[in-house]
Amino acid sequence: DTEVTQTPKHLVMGMTNKKSLKCEQHMGHRAMYWYKQKAKKPPELMFVYSYEKLSINESVPSRFSPECPNSSLLNLHLHALQPEDSALYLCASSRPLSPSSYNSPLHFGNGTRLTVT
């Protein structure tokens, strides 16, 4: 079990669909992250939110649109994806960012396994 909950666990979508991935944490964390992981590869950073504001976008295509509606929720909106976007999408969070906690570990969810057909 993890304290970061991701839904759905599995998602199959067509290339013309619009879908959203959801991530929720109730640990009071104020930094949240999206990663993408292809099979047999390490996770790759996509986005970082700090205090509900986007702080890092790793040149991710616009067909991926993140949203952080409040301090507990992180969404990833998907539109017009390609089959090569099929992957495990991981969400993570870390403690409120203050000088005493800049170095807090990231806590990961178990991911959403996305298949684009």
Added chain:
Amino acid sequence: DAKTTQPPSMDCAEGRAANLPCNHSTISGNEYVYWYRQIHSQGPQYIIHGLKNNETNEMASLIITEDRKSSTLILPHATLRDTAVYYCIVRLPNQAGTALIFGKGTTLSVSS
């Protein structure tokens, strides 16, 4: 780019200590060494982190060399459930929410 080098795979017998090495020769003075592992079909799990001193928790021990250019993660009594990919990561803490940049990791196989 990842700033660490790890062997791609290692084997360990159940009940023995697993010593996983990591090279981070370009680490800077305020960067921490983190270890995570990822069991198949799960998200990465935090194990331990350190700056200069050796660290120990209920999961593992972290030994960092004096020059900080390398470290070793020690699982004192490996079990079958410790079979996973282990990632050694160098991280610079900062206000913007410093993410973890993963390298290729070491696949540890524990067998009976």
